[in-house]
Amino acid sequence: MTWTDMITESTRKTTRPTRPSYVPPPFRNTPFGYPTEAMHTGSFSGSAYGFARSSPSQPGSSRRGGGRSRGRGRGRSQRWSSHPANQNFNYQHQLVDVGENFDELEITEDGGSNNNTNENSVINFDAYEDIPVEITGSNIPPPVNTFTEIDLGQGLNENIMRCKYVKPTPVQKHAIPIAVAGRDLMACAQTGSGKTAAFCFPIISGVLRNRFHTAGSGRGRSRMAYPSALILSPTRELSCQIHEEAQKFAYNTGVKIVVAYGGAPIVQQFRNLEKGVDILVATPGRLVDMIERARVSLGMIKYLALDEADRMLDMGFEPQIRKIVQQMDMPPPGERQTMLFSATFPLEIQRLASDFLSNYIFLTVGRVGSSTDLIAQRVELVQDMDKRSLLMDLLRSQKANGIHGKRPLTLVFVETKRGADALEHWLSMNGFPAIAIHGDKVQLERERALKSFKSGATPILVATDVASRGLDIPHVSHVINFDLPKDIDDYVHRIGRTGRAGKSGQATAFFCDKNIPLAKALVELMKEANQEVPSWLSQYAEHSSHGAGSRTKRYGGGRFGGYDLRGPYGGADTGLDSYAASSAYGNAVSASTGYPAATEDAGYSVAATGESYSTASHGYEFDNKSVSATGWD
Numbered sequence: 001m002t003w004t005d006m007i008t009e010s011t012r013k014t015t016r017p018t019r020p021s022y023v024p025p026p027f028r029n030t031p032f033g034y035p036t037e038a039m040h041t042g043s044f045s046g047s048a049y050g051f052a053r054s055s056p057s058q059p060g061s062s063r064r065g066g067g068r069s070r071g072r073g074r075g076r077s078q079r080w081s082s083h084p085a086n087q088n089f090n091y092q093h094q095l096v097d098v099g100e101n102f103d104e105l106e107i108t109e110d111g112g113s114n115n116n117t118n119e120n121s122v123i124n125f126d127a128y129e130d131i132p133v134e135i136t137g138s139n140i141p142p143p144v145n146t147f148t149e150i151d152l153g154q155g156l157n158e159n160i161m162r163c164k165y166v167k168p169t170p171v172q173k174h175a176i177p178i179a180v181a182g183r184d185l186m187a188c189a190q191t192g193s194g195k196t197a198a199f200c201f202p203i204i205s206g207v208l209r210n211r212f213h214t215a216g217s218g219r220g221r222s223r224m225a226y227p228s229a230l231i232l233s234p235t236r237e238l239s240c241q242i243h244e245e246a247q248k249f250a251y252n253t254g255v256k257i258v259v260a261y262g263g264a265p266i267v268q269q270f271r272n273l274e275k276g277v278d279i280l281v282a283t284p285g286r287l288v289d290m291i292e293r294a295r296v297s298l299g300m301i302k303y304l305a306l307d308e309a310d311r312m313l314d315m316g317f318e319p320q321i322r323k324i325v326q327q328m329d330m331p332p333p334g335e336r337q338t339m340l341f342s343a344t345f346p347l348e349i350q351r352l353a354s355d356f357l358s359n360y361i362f363l364t365v366g367r368v369g370s371s372t373d374l375i376a377q378r379v380e381l382v383q384d385m386d387k388r389s390l391l392m393d394l395l396r397s398q399k400a401n402g403i404h405g406k407r408p409l410t411l412v413f414v415e416t417k418r419g420a421d422a423l424e425h426w427l428s429m430n431g432f433p434a435i436a437i438h439g440d441k442v443q444l445e446r447e448r449a450l451k452s453f454k455s456g457a458t459p460i461l462v463a464t465d466v467a468s469r470g471l472d473i474p475h476v477s478h479v480i481n482f483d484l485p486k487d488i489d490d491y492v493h494r495i496g497r498t499g500r501a502g503k504s505g506q507a508t509a510f511f512c513d514k515n516i517p518l519a520k521a522l523v524e525l526m527k528e529a530n531q532e533v534p535s536w537l538s539q540y541a542e543h544s545s546h547g548a549g550s551r552t553k554r555y556g557g558g559r560f561g562g563y564d565l566r567g568p569y570g571g572a573d574t575g576l577d578s579y580a581a582s583s584a585y586g587n588a589v590s591a592s593t594g595y596p597a598a599t600e601d602a603g604y605s606v607a608a609t610g611e612s613y614s615t616a617s618h619g620y621e622f623d624n625k626s627v628s629a630t631g632w633d
């Protein structure tokens, strides 16, 4: 059985019975399952697509390939091709007809209605042009402006093109070179800004580089699986989404990716593991179960990524996470590479980071915990009893505004599971097709609800916070906080289900008396995202204390936004005390891609590296070499 047969087989036998097979959206409805003739004929060459520019070498960054000698163009391409691992997947590449296999992988039940072919190519890149970037840590690898500047390998580069990812997003520009250089990373970037690829690409590329053995399943008679990468995420749906994304990125490379999450039969997941696994995507609870049953060993883990790490703590997963990372057989920090990603990083997660990460780089793209200004935010003052009629008015008024001939999707967040069921029922009775998703529904119902919403069959999803994090659903044009969350970070993630990948979105919040503790944080957040704040909300904010949702409390006082707890030099023992006092960035790093002058004071970052970044508009300097870094260019 070929690898692609196996992957198709495993996808068919997925524990998610409503999704028998999968084809990544960008590849659907294309004659051969991929968009261009050039791809079909395999006419990419390393020099054309892979390795056009060499990066300045970074001291101390060589552990996992980042410090390998790098040539330019053809020379580097030849080196890559001669790599045994690369020969292996080139060989597979020749044997396997890409188009046929994409046809095999097609999702049939979507009926094409969830087809977002070409969507990535129309991403609004300009939307991120002036995003502020802050980096702390030592020996920071420089950012890139194109994917081809990074030595990700031919197979992955081809898949990036197939996905129509034309340029890296800002977080990808910075995070990918850092991760490819083998460095630990704590990265915070706004919702919908491409964090998934930012950790998937380096992991897949690293797995390919180190692939001298077959994927880690049982050795000898043991049925233990030995993945070399682990991606932890808080919810089942998010784990499934990351799994699908990663499969798309690893298509036809031979990298085996398996997902494990609760609420689905564990036996099927064991079978998937037995077929071999390089990258395991898992929720913490199910993973602990598998480890305790001696079906998964973490002894070979080289890459560990925690997506939405702060949410995992909120959900009470800290004991499981600590168990997985610190008390099992996982290699310690320094021997594995660890990455934490989220759009929000409250203080408690930074403390966890200091236990899990080694000599890490702290990256923030956009202000920590901020919402993107692609989302138009409105807040309506309303009594509890009037919420339903206000919701009805909103839904009626948007009914006419279709996207691509389809009705826009609306995500309505409520506080409780019972509230979700009740609102779903009430909306349905009133002629608004709605479906609910929450933690009391069995997994199959949750998946059906999500699928029906994604496809547009049921254009209103009533959800608890189970759907607030990470889910990437095209065409969500409006997020309504029917009940506001208690915590501002949850608000940020909820509204982040719209306004993704450079597209605009709308968010409406129903504010009632019990939300007064959130007023201050909400006003700060809205102002920062250049939103109009109603005067009544400002008044509430002035009269309320910091309250439960306070950003100041969450992010540690003083500065608005997050900062590196290790201090301005990222904890580096610089021996350069005098530099700490200097604000002139001498021998220090401050990275800002076109940081607006008005906000510059809130966004300093320094690290002692001996390099200097210029904060002059749209430019960097590395070791006196100018590198264009104008956000997206």
Ligand SMILES: Nc1ncnc2c1ncn2[C@@H]1O[C@H](COP(=O)(O)OP(=O)(O)OP(=O)(O)O)[C@@H](O)[C@H]1O
Pocket: 120, 121, 123, 164, 165, 166, 167, 168, 169, 172, 189, 190, 191, 192, 193, 194, 195, 196, 197, 342, 343, 469, 470, 471, 472, 496, 497, 500, 501
């Ligand atoms: N370089 C790129 N070019 C075009 N589209 C991209 C690129 N990177 C990511 N995307 C698309 O942007 C969307 C959002 O990406 P992703 O889900 O990774 O965001 P995120 O930052 O993880 O969001 P969240 O914080 O909500 O989890 C996805 O549809 C993804 O396919």
